[in-house]
Amino acid sequence: MSDRKALLLDEVRKYHQDVQPDRAFEPGVTEIWPSGAMLDADDRVALVEAALDMRIAAGSYARTFESRFARKLGRRKAHLVNSGSSANLLAVTALTSEVLGERRLRPGDEVITVAAGFPTTVNPIIQNGLLPVFVDVELGTYNTTAERVAAAIGPKTRAIVLAHTLGNPYEATEIAELAREHGLFFVEDNCDAVGSTYDGRLTGTFGDLTTVSFYPAHHLTMGEGGCVLTSNLALARVVESLRDWGRDCWCAPGDSNTCLKRFKHQLGKLPAGYDHKYIYSHVGYNLKATDLQAALGLTQLAKLDEFTALRRRNWRRLREQLDGVPHLLLPEATPRSEPSWFGFVITVAPDAPFTRSQLVAFLEDRKIGTRQLFAGNLTRQPGYLNQPYRVVGDLTNSDIITEQTLWVGVYPALTEEMVDYVAATVTEFATGRA
Numbered sequence: 001m002s003d004r005k006a007l008l009l010d011e012v013r014k015y016h017q018d019v020q021p022d023r024a025f026e027p028g029v030t031e032i033w034p035s036g037a038m039l040d041a042d043d044r045v046a047l048v049e050a051a052l053d054m055r056i057a058a059g060s061y062a063r064t065f066e067s068r069f070a071r072k073l074g075r076r077k078a079h080l081v082n083s084g085s086s087a088n089l090l091a092v093t094a095l096t097s098e099v100l101g102e103r104r105l106r107p108g109d110e111v112i113t114v115a116a117g118f119p120t121t122v123n124p125i126i127q128n129g130l131l132p133v134f135v136d137v138e139l140g141t142y143n144t145t146a147e148r149v150a151a152a153i154g155p156k157t158r159a160i161v162l163a164h165t166l167g168n169p170y171e172a173t174e175i176a177e178l179a180r181e182h183g184l185f186f187v188e189d190n191c192d193a194v195g196s197t198y199d200g201r202l203t204g205t206f207g208d209l210t211t212v213s214f215y216p217a218h219h220l221t222m223g224e225g226g227c228v229l230t231s232n233l234a235l236a237r238v239v240e241s242l243r244d245w246g247r248d249c250w251c252a253p254g255d256s257n258t259c260l261k262r263f264k265h266q267l268g269k270l271p272a273g274y275d276h277k278y279i280y281s282h283v284g285y286n287l288k289a290t291d292l293q294a295a296l297g298l299t300q301l302a303k304l305d306e307f308t309a310l311r312r313r314n315w316r317r318l319r320e321q322l323d324g325v326p327h328l329l330l331p332e333a334t335p336r337s338e339p340s341w342f343g344f345v346i347t348v349a350p351d352a353p354f355t356r357s358q359l360v361a362f363l364e365d366r367k368i369g370t371r372q373l374f375a376g377n378l379t380r381q382p383g384y385l386n387q388p389y390r391v392v393g394d395l396t397n398s399d400i401i402t403e404q405t406l407w408v409g410v411y412p413a414l415t416e417e418m419v420d421y422v423a424a425t426v427t428e429f430a431t432g433r434a
Helices: 003-018 041-052 060-073 084-094 098-103 119-127 146-152 172-182 233-243 291-301 304-322 356-365 396-404 416-432
Strands: 077-081 110-114 131-135 157-163 185-189 209-213 226-230 343-348 405-409
Touching: 003 041, 041 291, 060 077, 060 226, 060 291, 077 084, 077 233, 077 291, 084 119, 084 157, 084 185, 084 209, 084 226, 084 233, 098 233, 110 119, 119 131, 119 157, 131 146, 146 157, 146 172, 157 172, 172 185, 226 233, 304 343, 304 416, 343 356, 343 396, 356 405, 356 416, 396 405, 405 416
Parallel strands: 110 131, 110 157, 157 185, 185 209
Antiparallel strands: 077 226, 209 226, 343 405
């Protein structure tokens, strides 16, 4: 590193300290967000250093992040993309590749998922001409069960695509076993659950493909960004092709002859010797991230264990203080799991003398940010009213979530004082109307 660059980065570190806001917490005045990034001087320096190096496209930082993140999650391959939504799109689309032969998904094949979740877990199913088969979830864990998934498996079922809700793992061991028994693909949406474990094993290690988001609300952030991980090298190659315009070539940016036969291929109906850099084996996209994002991801990744511990601390503190508060159903970790919590879910009891809207208004008025449990029952959303799907069983709990559930934050930047204020405010509202 040059002396001038070192001096600039030292000034960036000092600047970071200068611009830090007053962190004094004033109840009812200081906003408590439900989610957010925790960024320090190392993160700011990493971004500026990447900018000084003009790392404006995907390059060595991205490849370093992919390698380290794959190792952290115990997967053989990771492919960095521009969002968690793109990661889900690539994961499901990869399962339609002709590379998979007779196992590949075709239009009309059925994919089991849940109705109560985030749209971009389900959207790639629809976008690929597949049929979502919706099952309900449990109140308390807000995940579906292996029993419900098993009941939904039919002659047209070809895959299972499920997200770990707000960091709380579902029965991943049992669902992965169902997928193996029935020859189904299993996509594990781990966007809200990085660092969670089930049966002592990290979530994101059960599926054929795993997806992660690096949006600022999530466990690690790149601003925008996501990742697809797998230990199946054939699927990894398909994901890479789809991410990179659909090309057949696997050269890194700036490289031109990794296969040592750039002008010796004959694929499709192209003339022999057509430049491999411009041969396309899939109808793909350009969904890459940049080295600027990856530079931030690398400094964030070093703090993942700390972030996970703080999320668990904040969730436990809320859970202990709200225990016994009337008219509220509090969240429960799935048995045999240790979640890295994304949020703290509260469901207002059907017979409560108040509504969710009233509780939300009370909290928001006191600067405590709230969120709904994503889309609630997706089948009731305007964008899905005319989409084809199938439902197995009823969606009673998904409807309850739509009408009576909210969540508040537990992300690492929240102090114990903030968490205590949230708990006291919820308690004040609920007990005052008991």
